[in-house]
Amino acid sequence: MSSHRAHEVAVFGATGYTGKQIVRELLAAGRDVVCVGRDRATLEALTATFGQPVPIEIVDLTDRPRLEAICAMVTTVVNAAGSFAETCEPIARAAITTRTHYLDISGEQSPIRFVFDELHDLAVSAGIAVIPSAAFYAALADMLVPITAAGLDRIDTVDIAYDITDWTPSGAAYNNFLRGIGQPVVQFDHGFIDVATPAYYTADFGRTRGAQRVFTYPAPEVLTLPRHQNIDRIRTSMTTSTFRTPVPDRLVPTVTRAIGKGLRGPAAPLVKKVLEATTGSSHDRIDNDPTRFRIAVTLRADTIVRTATLAAAGIFDITAPIAARIAEVTLHDSFEAAGALAPAQVVDPKTFLAGLTEHGLSYHLGTATGDLAQ
Incomplete structure (x- = not known):
């Protein structure tokens, strides 16, 4: 060609x-x-x-x-x-x-x-x-999961959690954020399902970050992973701290839904101003990427539990x-x-992620339980 x-x-x-x-x-x-x-x-x-x-x-x-x-x-x-x-x-x-x-x-x-x-x-x-989605979302998780699942014919559940620090949506990313906030979230449970009410729970990000509060987030690997992995259920989430909202963590899912409704009603201009004031978000593009991120994967297959984490700087730069x-x-x-x-x-996946180490990316496969292969 x-x-x-x-x-x-x-x-x-x-x-x-x-x-x-x-x-x-x-x-x-x-x-x-x-x-x-x-x-x-x-x-x-x-x-x-x-x-x-x-x-x-x-x-x-x-x-x-x-x-x-x-x-x-x-x-x-x-x-x-x-x-x-x-x-x-x-x-x-x-x-x-x-x-x-x-x-x-x-x-x-x-x-x-x-x-x-x-x-x-x-x-x-x-x-x-x-x-x-040949990008930070969803390529990294799309490759980390099959590495973590090596040797398994079928996976019961995969939990993928994101933790991003210093994230300030701007430019096109901010517009996408406004468009998606409060919308139903696609997850996977023996097929694609819409989750109208985000769940609120805890995810383990390993020794560096430990346990963090997260809520259901529309990460795109929910759509990519079933193309090549035999998985029954996929759940994706984001730390509540990522959004830097001035409310208690447990209220972030509720506030997110309320903001989504507000953005689709007559009060939309006021809601946008409040968002920009509280999160630093802007329609004007910010020409730098100060973010750091960590992705945690936990998969279960019968009695087997495996974990993995991946981290680097710059969700846009990577x-x-x-x-x-x-x-x-x-x-x-x-x-x-x-x-x-x-x-x-x-x-x-393994060769590709290894090639990104020059950009500061690292990943770690945690200890497995109930896994005779370990």
């Missing part, structure tokens, strides 16, 4: 915080990249910082012929332009029409579910891969190498996978 295309990769949303880092990762790897966006001046200012000529393309997502023309130029498109509820379908459909691989960095459950439910068969017929390296895999002549695929179906 690549021998018949003018370029290798097109990055949509190249001027965004993560998009421009993905471009830099790909250029550093020697890849031929096209930067795609809506504003020529902003794109030209961006490419002037790269120290080498980088082509740009201007497009409006409502212009289907133009979208297809850009996709036809490359082997793979990377969609880093949120909100993915708006950008995923037009870009992915244009990619499928032109037989171009597609991946995105979405953490939104709705567009990820759309990719698997609506685009899988089309992608198989086109002979190309569509890979949602997304750039994740997306760039998965995109690179699709450029290889030997890559023949087709359909809607989870990140762990495209790369070897």
Whole structure:
């Protein structure tokens, strides 16, 4: 495929915080990249910082012929332009029409579910891969779980808990946060279910963080893991401390639901102002990533219990190498996978996570109980 295309990769949303880092990762790897966006001046200012000529393309997502023309130029498109509820379908459909691989960095459950439910068969017929959530959400957990589950034929339950410090939603991430807050959360229990009322419980983050209070959170690996692991139930959560709300931890789920209702009613402007004042969130993009994160996995299979933790800095910064390296895999002549695929179906999880250690990522498999293999 690549021998018949003018370029290798097109990055949509190249001027965004993560998009421009993905471009830099790909250029550093020697890849031929096209930067795609809506504003020529902003794109030209961006490419002037790269120290080498980088082509740009201007497009409006409502212009289907133009979208297809850009996709036809490359082997793979990377969609880093949120909100993915708006950008995923037009870009992915244009990619499928032109037989171009597609991946995105979405953490939104709705567009990820759309990719698997609506685009899988089309992608198989086109002979190309569509890979949602090649990012901090859900790629890291999507790869940590199969490593933790090595040798198990079936898993009863998987609990995945996130702890993020210094997280301040801004720009597109803030808009996505507002759109999703208070919405039903998709979890997995012998099939996908909507959870209207978040649960409140405790998760163990290991020796560094210990036990933390968490509540049900719409993490996207709920949708990716069942593609390649035999799991009965998946539960995902976030620490209450992540949101830095000025209420007791036990009230965070209730307050979250109330905020969600407020954002969909006449008091929405006031609710947004209160959110911005109490959390520091902003529609203006913050051009740094001060976050640190820890992901804790607990899986159970009959009498076996296994745990694992993964940690690093920068939920947005770590997304750039994740997306760039998965995109690179699709450029290889030997890559023949087709359909809607989870990140762990495209790369070897253990090798991939090991390759991210240069970005400060580390993971630890805890001691197992009831496991004769240990």
